[in-house]
Amino acid sequence: MYLVTADEMQRMDRATIESFGIPGRVLMENAGRGATAFFLDTLFHRQPGSVGVAAGRGNNGGDGFVMARYLHQKGIPVTVFLLAERSRVQGDAATNLALIDRMGVTVVEMADIAAFKAHQSQMHHIAIWIDAILGTGLSSDVRGYFRSAIEFINQMHRPVFAVDIASGLNADTGQACGVCIEAAATATFGFAKAGHLTYPGRRLSGRLKVIEIGIPPHMAAQVGCHQHLITPMDLKPALPHRDATAHKGHTGHLLVLAGSPGKTGAAAMTAMGAMRAGAGLVTLGVPQSLNPVLETLVTEAMTVGLAQTVQGTLDESAFQTVQGLMADKRCLAVGPGLGTDPSTGRLLGHLIESATMPLIVDADGLNLIAGNLSVLSKKQAPMVLTPHPGEMARLCGLSTADIQRDRVSHARDFARQHGVHLVLKGAATVIARPDGHVFINPTGNPGMAAGGMGDVLTGLIAGLITQGINVSAAAQAGVYLHGAAADQLACSKAATGYLATEVLDAVPAAMQALRSGEDLPDWLFTDALCYPMGPDDQ
Ligand SMILES: NC(=O)C1=CN([C@@H]2O[C@H](COP(=O)(O)OP(=O)(O)OC[C@H]3O[C@@H](n4cnc5c(N)ncnc54)[C@H](O)[C@@H]3O)[C@@H](O)[C@H]2O)[C@H](O)CC1
Numbered sequence: 312m313y314l315v316t317a318d319e320m321q322r323m324d325r326a327t328i329e330s331f332g333i334p335g336r337v338l339m340e341n342a343g344r345g346a347t348a349f350f351l352d353t354l355f356h357r358q359p360g361s362v363g364v365a366a367g368r369g370n371n372g373g374d375g376f377v378m379a380r381y382l383h384q385k386g387i388p389v390t391v392f393l394l395a396e397r398s399r400v401q402g403d404a405a406t407n408l409a410l411i412d413r414m415g416v417t418v419v420e421m422a423d424i425a426a427f428k429a430h431q432s433q434m435h436h437i438a439i440w441i442d443a444i445l446g447t448g449l450s451s452d453v454r455g456y457f458r459s460a461i462e463f464i465n466q467m468h469r470p471v472f473a474v475d476i477a478s479g480l481n482a483d484t485g486q487a488c489g490v491c492i493e494a495a496a497t498a499t500f501g502f503a504k505a506g507h508l509t510y511p512g513r514r515l516s517g518r519l520k521v522i523e524i525g526i527p528p529h530m531a532a533q534v535g536c537h538q539h540l541i542t543p544m545d546l547k548p549a550l551p552h553r554d555a556t557a558h559k560g561h562t563g564h565l566l567v568l569a570g571s572p573g574k575t576g577a578a579a580m581t582a583m584g585a586m587r588a589g590a591g592l593v594t595l596g597v598p599q600s601l602n603p604v605l606e607t608l609v610t611e612a613m614t615v616g617l618a619q620t621v622q623g624t625l626d627e628s629a630f631q632t633v634q635g636l637m638a639d640k641r642c643l644a645v646g647p648g649l650g651t652d653p654s655t656g657r658l659l660g661h662l663i664e665s666a667t668m669p670l671i672v673d674a675d676g677l678n679l680i681a682g683n684l685s686v687l688s689k690k691q692a693p694m695v696l697t698p699h700p701g702e703m704a705r706l707c708g709l710s711t712a713d714i715q716r717d718r719v720s721h722a723r724d725f726a727r728q729h730g731v732h733l734v735l736k737g738a739a740t741v742i743a744r745p746d747g748h749v750f751i752n753p754t755g756n757p758g759m760a761a762g763g764m765g766d767v768l769t770g771l772i773a774g775l776i777t778q779g780i781n782v783s784a785a786a787q788a789g790v791y792l793h794g795a796a797a798d799q800l801a802c803s804k805a806a807t808g809y810l811a812t813e814v815l816d817a818v819p820a821a822m823q824a825l826r827s828g829e830d831l832p833d834w835l836f837t838d839a840l841c842y843p844m845g846p847d848d849q
């Protein structure tokens with residue numbers, strides 16, 4: 312499912328009006344009518360009461376006027392608080408303002424902060440707010456009058472319904488521009504915006520529904536949109552298919568190189584992640600002194616002890632043996648618990664240069680290449696890197712806070728520059744392809760902030776590649792299934808405290824649910840997909 316930027320949305324909006332002759336007023340009408348239906352379903356029927364529409368002077372305000380009209384027609388008490396001089400409202404918004412005037416909707420004009428303050432007592436009676444202050448036209452940090460108005464609405468602690476996007480939220484990055492409405496629900500138009508699905512925007516948007524307003528769907532590809540939300544519908548066709556006559560020789564063989572003293576669990580969970588994803592065979596190469604431990608830790612995978620350094624990490628001299636092991640493998644996963652010995656780093660360099668099958672690098676593997684990114688240009692086969700924000704910061708020579716401020720751009724730029732698939736982990740994991748397309752994951756929950764989860768993910772992605780599906784689809788499906796399995800545990804067990812090994816065990820059921828289940832609901836409970844599954848379930 313496409314996710315769009317503010318600029319792409321504006322271009323689609325314009326193209327729809329100009330090329331198809333659909334008037335802007337019709338789009339605004341569709342937007343306001345669709346938003347009203349979602350507003351009534353999701354917030355109003357639970358907490359009926361007087362409605363306040365906080366409206367700006369642009370088209371976002373115009374959508375708010377349309378909503379006020381529909382609510383008024385239904386006999387719902389509604390007051391429009393216009394945060395601008397009437398004379399500054401223009402175009403379709405002005406047309407709709409004139410309409411509600413004629414229908415007798417109360418419009419309170421508050422041209423400046425003084426007028427706003429003068430009407431505060433009237434606003435205290437509002438039970439539920441519609442935020443139509445700023446939409447995709449937001450162009451800078453919110454200051455002055457609008458900042459005070461947004462803070463005032465947030466401080467009232469009434470449910471807020473955002474029109475298109477919570478006012479103050481950057482539609483592209485999901486960051487608050489100085490201040491932002493904290494919405495309980497958002498109706499957005501045409502397409503979800505990238506900022507709705509990236510934190511903190513995802514939390515600030517509440518429940519999100521995309522309202523169809525008449526923009527032809529093919530427009531997204533036409534204007535060059537390159538961001539996507541991962542959905543079951545998109546994933547299903549790419550999942551590995553298993554023939555009735557399949558045997559383990561058909562389902563692929565993976566080589567995992569992982570582990571060092573004190574980090575044997577990472578190696579075991581990576582291998583088991585691949586098995587849980589359905590890989591036919593997994594061989595786990597570990598420093599030789601750890602082989603006896605791994606033999607008992609993993610029952611289903613085969614293990615091989617390899618040459619080690621004095622610190623007990625994999626040694627460069629293991630390369631020849633590893634080359635032999637690589638001969639019949641469909642995928643190579645390197646990094647979990649590997650340690651950062653320079654000799655291990657040289658071994659990894661040789662692997663990157665020589666591997667002819669997809670190679671996935673995680674954890675210490677990433678730390679080992681962070682100081683030597685030029686090695687990436689020597690790769691022969693597709694590579695997947697799976698950094699968490701701290702590892703990404705090391706790869707980019709930036710701080711973690713820098714990365715988190717614009718996760719999508721950093722992931723996309725790195726993937727493009729180095730020709731790799733980049734999985735930037737964390738809430739709303741971002742997967743960037745070398746061609747610049749970016750995929751955002753809807754599944755997962757804060758209970759996953761625990762040791763071992765990343766090792767499981769590496770195993771899942773590697774296990775899917777091993778079964779022959781393309782690298783991009785494997786990265787997306789692995790990330791989605793990892794989060795879906797954890798969501799299942801968060802619902803059935805507890806929000807925190809479940810273990811990475813339990814996520815492993817929950818993967819097959821998550822895969823089954825993905826294969827046979829439905830698409831995402833037509834609205835998203837963006838902050839926790841697994842909790843109430845419909846507007847009436849809360
Ligand atoms: N997507 C569609 O096809 C449709 C969208 N609609 C709605 O239109 C808005 C976008 O409307 P626009 O008039 O371009 O901008 P806004 O209403 O978001 O902004 C209005 C106004 O605010 C000023 N402004 C910008 N930034 C700031 C700031 N930081 N502080 C103060 N003021 C600011 C700016 O100058 C603008 O003039 C979209 O979100 C939808 O809700 C259509 O109704 C239907 C088609």
Ligand SMILES: [K+]
Pocket residue numbers: 371442443444445446473474475476477478
């Ligand atoms: K808004």
